[in-house]
Amino acid sequence: MKERLKTAALLVLVLGSLVQSYFLIYRLPGSDSVVQAETPYIKTEAMGPDEKAENLIYPKKIIIHLGGDKHTVFYPEQMFYDLVYNRLKGREFDSFQRRTVNNMDWTKLRASSKGIELSFGSGMPVTLLQKVMQIKPDSLFEGESIDKMWLYSIDGEPKVHALFFSTEGDVVYEAAQVDLTVQDVHQLVDFGRDWVPYTMEDDASFYLPEEQLSMVSLELPIGMYTVEQMQRSLFFDPSITRNIRERDGSEIYTDSKRSLQVDEKQNWINYTDPAAPPSGDSSPGKDVLSAIDFVNQHGGWNGGYRMSQSKDIEDRTMVEFQQYHRGYPILNTPDFNYGTMKLELQNGTVTSYERSLLYVETDEQKKKIVKLAAGDKLREKIDIMSKKMKIIDLEPVYLPLITESGLWLRPAWAVQLPNGSMKVIE
Template identity: 55%
Template sequence: MKERVKSWVLALLVLGSLIESYYLIYRLPGSDSAVMSKNLYVKTDNMGPEEKVENLLYPDKMIIHMGEDRHTLFYPGTTFYDLILNRLKGRGFESFQRRSVQDFDWDKIRSENSGIELSFGSGIPVTLLQRVMQLSPDSLFEGESIDRIWIYNVKNDSKAHAVFFSTRGDIVYEAAKADLTVQDVQQHVDFGKNWSPYTAVNGDYYLPQDKVSLVKVEMPSGMYTIEQMQSNLFFDAGSTRYIPEKDGSKIYTDSKKSLQVDQEQNWMSYSDPAALPAGDSTPAKDALEAVDFVNQHGGWNGTYRLAATEEGRQERKVSFQQYYGSYPIISVPQMQYGVINLELQQGTVSFYERSLMYTEEDQAVKQLAELPGGEELENRLARLSPDLPIKDLTPAYLPVVKEEQLLLQPVWRVTFSDGSMVTLD
């Protein structure tokens, strides 16, 4: 009888040990929300490959001026965009002269002279621009950030002009020596002759005279697990503890760093307020540090472009914009997706946020779509806020979650002078 009791007790102890082992292995902190379905589970801890900073530095658009007030636009990844940009990367620019932006009649240059205008959105530090272009800046120019480069010909002038616009808005730098001939510039401009025509509006944005064709995309999507994020961001993921929040989000912390997950938005925010400062901080150094951080803590789940290096009160904000094909994916309050944001203090990352969603691009279903142009688009723009001038008009993709699919809906992204934005489909 005693032996039988001992056998039952031993069996119960073994069973209890197995159950406890199961929970220790499969129910680590955060696993309560881990997605385990066949469509959403991801085996690797990486969200994507590492990336070189040079591959993240490129213009958001290329404006071709053909004289007689004729213009067209090329976007990233298109044939002529890549051809012209690669040629310009191999040309040298030096002996920069600092001048006032008011020294030039830009409306006349835009309408009468042939040229190529590269737009870098919110700007790119010159020391980073040197990684993709052959620049020989002096100490003054080297400390600037550039949001536009305008290379153009002037009638009856035997040399090409190259002007770099400071993000400050009142200063430009003209390269007295540019390894480009008038014929080089004209050859690049000629690529736009038979392309879709655009009309310049107040020198701020360009309105297509015809409809713009692009694709509507639907592809399978899933979500990276919280365990993967813990493994990427914490030295010892097993030491974290879970703190529930009233708004439905979840926080995991090791008492120093914290990971907050909004499961409705599939969005994560990581903060390390105790990060030790690395020392000197410049826009270029912080951008490089941000790229390294993403490389080491998840990687890049798609094609990105350095979008901004903004100075805050005590930190610098670095943002990367995700692209599908030639156009950006917009992050909106209803659907946060398509951007990676970081904050740095004295060269060290203290804040990091991005979407937890991934897509299977090789299984994408594409359908041809058109965005309005010409008079129809002009009328729709006129009905927008009359008190805020439009500063930019760009084709873009609006992300929409549809069950376990991500839909990229083509839209016009309209940006106003105060930085606010609306979309037109």
């Protein structure tokens, strides 16, 4: 009996020692945990679903050059877009050589050669593109961001040219080793032969359809995250926040370090953490991954998105994610803030986070096919606009409008201006 009591007492002492050791290592007041989490952000209340970086990285459109100055354009979620992009993702690109853009007549080459042009918009860090494509590591090339990738063949040549255009504007990189044959490129190009024909405009900055483009006008049921949910998601201790009402009607919640500004008219939030500690090394690619991780941990994703911008401004990185539906971007307008998430990072740490409180449900309602203008009718409208502003691109978009029953997505054409803003063609 005594031996059993001794054994029991010894077991209690051992367990007590283990518990005490745990608190000394992991819960010592005033010190950090010895074991660091893989992510710098703490998982908070689950609102929207998480998303993987690979699902946010893809071209905004694929332009097919058919030769003979004939072209067409594929948009995300279209069958041929997926076929072309998925095949290219499985091919290898290696041994990059740097060249200057001015050495080639690109307009003539687009018109005369067969090829595939992947447009990424404002720029895609190469390190992110390596997550979805088989691009071999290259110390010089990896530090770049590209706005387009172009594969083409020239009649009489046995090789495929694979070019990656830097956002710097005067530099292009060519992969000397490409896991594609001329026949491979021609097969992919042939997918566009019976598609909507597009004309390359005189300055070769955008392509205009010669036949009407079909899109679906629809409504989506909506919900709205509450301010309390966002507080619990963004503040370590929401109970110590205080509320300040601004003259413009917006409200600010702050814990003296961080602030959450809520625009109730627009259902839009702007979270700032100017005292966020620096985390050391950063790069455009790493900052985008940090931004994705932050959204995963603080609100999640309320629909499909594409990484549309990663731009360095002095010691900051601006990252923007564009919301898509049925393969087309939902346009953020001055009258209705919706369709984007914007983050600002310093040294890899998020210091600003903007997003809508609204989210959409998946059930589509009141669907109707709409034909967008094309050919000379569209060209005339663009010509009028081009006299007042420089146009660098043309895109089919969804214009979001709030109705009594939800969010109406109205199809429209929009032009992109040099500063990145979009203007709807009425």
